[in-house]
Amino acid sequence: MNVxxxxxxxxxxxxxxxxxxLNDLSLGVEPGESVLVTGxxxxxxxTLALCITGFIPxxxxxxxxxxxxxxxxxxxxxGVYELAQFAGLVQQDPEGQFCTMRVRDEIAFGPENLLCxxxxxxxxxxxxxxxxxxxxLKDRPLTHLSGGEKQRIALAAVLAMKPxxxxxxxxxxxLDPRATAxxxxxxxxxxxxxxxxxxxxxxxxWRFKDIATRVIELKDGTVTKNVPAYDVFPPRRKQPRTSRxxxxxxxxxxxxxxxxxxxxxxxxxxxxxxxxxxxxxxxIMGDNGSGKTTLLLSVMGLIRPERGKVWLRNKDIxxxxxxTRARDIGMTFQNPNHQLxxxxxxxxxxxxxxxxxxxxxxxxxxxxxxxxxxxxxxFRDRHPLTLSFGQKRRLNLAxxxxxxxxxxxxxxxxxxxxxxxxxxxxxxxxQIASLGKGIVLVGHDPDLMAECCDRLIFMEDGQITVxxxxxxxxxxxxxxxxxxxLPSWWGA
Amino acid sequence: MTTSRVGGALNPIAKxxxxxxxCTVAFHLKHLGHAVILSGIILLSHGALRIPLxxxxxxxxxxxxxxxxxxxxxLLLVRGMPWHAKAVNGGLMALRFLNIVLSSHLFVxxxxxxxxxxxxxxxxxxxxxxxxxxxxxxxxxxxxxQANTVLQAQMARGxxxxxxxxxxxxxxxxxxxxxxxxxxxxxxxxLAISMEGRCFGLYSERTFLRRIPFRWLDVFAIVTSVLVxxxxxxx
Numbered sequence: 001m002n003v004x005x006x007x008x009x010x011x012x013x014x015x016x017x018x019x020x021x022l023n024d025l026s027l028g029v030e031p032g033e034s035v036l037v038t039g040x041x042x043x044x045x046x047t048l049a050l051c052i053t054g055f056i057p058x059x060x061x062x063x064x065x066x067x068x069x070x071x072x073x074x075x076x077x078x079g080v081y082e083l084a085q086f087a088g089l090v091q092q093d094p095e096g097q098f099c100t101m102r103v104r105d106e107i108a109f110g111p112e113n114l115l116c117x118x119x120x121x122x123x124x125x126x127x128x129x130x131x132x133x134x135x136x137l138k139d140r141p142l143t144h145l146s147g148g149e150k151q152r153i154a155l156a157a158v159l160a161m162k163p164x165x166x167x168x169x170x171x172x173x174x175l176d177p178r179a180t181a182x183x184x185x186x187x188x189x190x191x192x193x194x195x196x197x198x199x200x201x202x203x204x205x206w207r208f209k210d211i212a213t214r215v216i217e218l219k220d221g222t223v224t225k226n227v228p229a230y231d232v233f234p235p236r237r238k239q240p241r242t243s244r245x246x247x248x249x250x251x252x253x254x255x256x257x258x259x260x261x262x263x264x265x266x267x268x269x270x271x272x273x274x275x276x277x278x279x280x281x282x283x284i285m286g287d288n289g290s291g292k293t294t295l296l297l298s299v300m301g302l303i304r305p306e307r308g309k310v311w312l313r314n315k316d317i318x319x320x321x322x323x324t325r326a327r328d329i330g331m332t333f334q335n336p337n338h339q340l341x342x343x344x345x346x347x348x349x350x351x352x353x354x355x356x357x358x359x360x361x362x363x364x365x366x367x368x369x370x371x372x373x374x375x376x377x378x379f380r381d382r383h384p385l386t387l388s389f390g391q392k393r394r395l396n397l398a399x400x401x402x403x404x405x406x407x408x409x410x411x412x413x414x415x416x417x418x419x420x421x422x423x424x425x426x427x428x429x430x431q432i433a434s435l436g437k438g439i440v441l442v443g444h445d446p447d448l449m450a451e452c453c454d455r456l457i458f459m460e461d462g463q464i465t466v467x468x469x470x471x472x473x474x475x476x477x478x479x480x481x482x483x484x485x486l487p488s489w490w491g492a
Numbered sequence: 493m494t495t496s497r498v499g500g501a502l503n504p505i506a507k508x509x510x511x512x513x514x515c516t517v518a519f520h521l522k523h524l525g526h527a528v529i530l531s532g533i534i535l536l537s538h539g540a541l542r543i544p545l546x547x548x549x550x551x552x553x554x555x556x557x558x559x560x561x562x563x564x565x566x567l568l569l570v571r572g573m574p575w576h577a578k579a580v581n582g583g584l585m586a587l588r589f590l591n592i593v594l595s596s597h598l599f600v601x602x603x604x605x606x607x608x609x610x611x612x613x614x615x616x617x618x619x620x621x622x623x624x625x626x627x628x629x630x631x632x633x634x635x636x637x638q639a640n641t642v643l644q645a646q647m648a649r650g651x652x653x654x655x656x657x658x659x660x661x662x663x664x665x666x667x668x669x670x671x672x673x674x675x676x677x678x679x680x681x682x683l684a685i686s687m688e689g690r691c692f693g694l695y696s697e698r699t700f701l702r703r704i705p706f707r708w709l710d711v712f713a714i715v716t717s718v719l720v721x722x723x724x725x726x727x
Contacts, residue, residue: 055685081694089689095634096682099627099692101606105702110690112699121701143633161690302644326650337674338638339645341667352650355663385674403650 003069004165004197005029005052010066012047012056012221021047021062023221031164032195034187036229038205039218040418041389045201048218049167051075052199054083071164085114087165088158092173092416094150103129103137103145103153110161128160131193132186147288148179152186159190165197166190172207173416176287176444177484180207187211203418204445206488250277252314253438254329254407259298259308261291261462268294269305270462276407276438281429283453283470284442285485291462292442293334296409299440300331313406326352330400331409336392339399340384345376348384349398366402374398374428390421397428407438414448426452450474450487458485504608505615506710511599513717517724518591524580527587534594541602548597555593559586605629611704619698627683634679635672642671 217225456473458466566582613622
């Protein structure tokens with residue numbers, strides 16, 4: 001036998017969708033192999049994972065055709081439970097996977113369901129925590145963990161089932177570069193210690209170049225590439241933006257002065273000051289919890305800083321309510337679904353003006369113009385929630401642009417975006433900046449930040465420790481030994 | 493394994509039984525003096541569990557105000573009774589309400605949600621129902637956080653939640669519901685896959701690493717509470 005996963009002419013079609021999610025797929029994965037499955041959003045990666053683990057067709061209904069075996073078992077015939085005893089799936093959102101309150105209970109959950117003896121459960125909990133380097137977290141409540149720690153615990157909870165095959169869906173989507181590097185090392189260690197087969201589903205394959213032995217690329221449900229990893233990771237040689245450096249005098253739009261913010265007794269922002277000029281894109285990077293989002297919320301006025309001032313075009317707006325600031329400052333949040341309120345796309349764009357009593361005809365004209373600019377005119381009458389993740393993100397941007405703000409604050413706009421969508425967003429941001437707007441952008445991906453930012457701010461423990469033009473900022477980060485925050489092409 | 497036993501050594505089931513007894517007695521008491529004694533006992537129990545009075549006041553001041561309104565409405569609105577009788581009736585009604593809320597507060601403050609769920613499962617509640625309770629409790633703070641983010645997103649779009657008007661409140665409710673339901677549904681799917689993917693429901697029984705001990709002290713507490721309640725009801 002000696003094959004962990006084998007698919008031959010395998011197709012999947014969801015009800016009501018004319019196009020197959022997987023189309024005549026044929027591939028194999030050997031035991032102990034580490035396979036990276038990549039491809040744009042909607043290419044069929046998650047569907048493949050659900051088929052391998054038996055959730056399709058047993059929990060999620062879809063028509064299937066062709067042959068599939070996992071460790072010699074046909075998932076179409078075997079139930080989810082049989083598959084779960086040797087194939088584990090770690091989903092993208094670690095928080096949503098937890099069903100208990102404490103780390104130890106969460107990791108014990110699987111072995112307890114398998115009716116292992118208490119001694120065996122304890123042994124598996126200790127082993128899994130040790131394997132992910134999180135033994136020190138054993139007694140912690142899950143709500144007290146950082147993003148990186150949650151990802152490790154979600155992984156440990158599946159490892160405690162002692163799977164032969166581990167499927168991990170976008171494991172680094174919410175992690176900062178330091179936590180990402182640590183997780184990659186963890187995967188390497190796991191593989192060196194066992195004959196675990198690893199399947200990683202990821203938008204950004206270059207991050208996994210040291211782990212993957214093979215890369216499978218999917219597009220529209222078919223395999224477009226199935227090659228050894230060393231064939232697909234040429235060094236990326238993009239240069240940071242330099243075109244707008246030193247290009248004359250620019251208007252000072254946003255001036256943030258000495259902002260200090262405390263939660264309970266913990267100082268989360270400490271005397272933070274920075275400026276944004278018209279036409280510039282300023283990137284903010286730093287570890288999870290370093291204060292990046294808090295800084296954006298303080299500038300927007302959604303939380304009131306303990307100390308400090310915010311000036312917009314030389315006018316002190318520190319005391320203004322958010323609804324007034326929102327006329328000049330636009331903000332988008334991490335999850336696009338949190339910002340979709342209306343029942344159709346064009347109304348979504350003009351929700352603000354409609355609520356403020358602007359006539360519907362006038363709003364409609366405004367919406368059409370913005371939908372055209374953001375490449376969404378054909379979706380004008382669709383429900384916003386039926387759009388793809390990338391389209392929702394563009395809709396969020398169109399909706400904040402409706403008040404023609406001078407400054408845009410964007411919290412992690414690249415999360416969950418494939419390369420094409422990320423390029424699309426970068427293009428949009430460049431167009432917006434070229435209109436003389438200032439953009440402040442929080443992000444984790446050094447490659448994308450290098451491509452779109454004119455200036456980079458690096459935050460540590462609520463303080464700005466680097467604030468310089470992009471290339472200079474990366475040089476400074478390299479000097480400080482922050483190698484995880486350097487773009488993949490740096491030094492190539 | 494050790495468990496987090498907030499506030500004393502009693503099993504949550506024993507505390508639940510005591511709460512039921514306390515509420516039954518609070519409903520039954522007909523004398524103001526007895527109701528005052530019950531209030532005193534409940535307040536002393538708060539003290540014994542080291543729940544600071546200022547925290548208690550902060551959490552329950554709205555409830556105390558409501559009890560005061562009950563008292564005053566009895567005093568001022570009821571006709572055809574002497575003032576003394578109206579004051580006693582009003583006081584009894586307000587104290588009955590306060591005693592039930594205070595004893596419930598004592599239970600909630602001294603019992604962790606997870607201990608309650610695990611002890612109910614230990615007492616024979618099918619584990620599927622026990623985990624339904626546990627996962628629901630787990631998501632309360634999560635959805636509170638999500639609701640806050642949605643409100644912030646509305647404010648950032650110029651929907652004036654910071655200066656509420658009747659129209660603003662209507663839009664806030666309307667525009668909060670949809671994003672929250674969407675988030676909840678996506679979480680349900682993720683959680684279901686996560687739990688079934690770890691064989692939840694494979695067997696009718698499961699191992700429990702976490703056991704909340706049920707001691708003789710718990711038996712004593714339950715029996716004593718039930719006997720005292722029967723004695724008071726029988727009088």
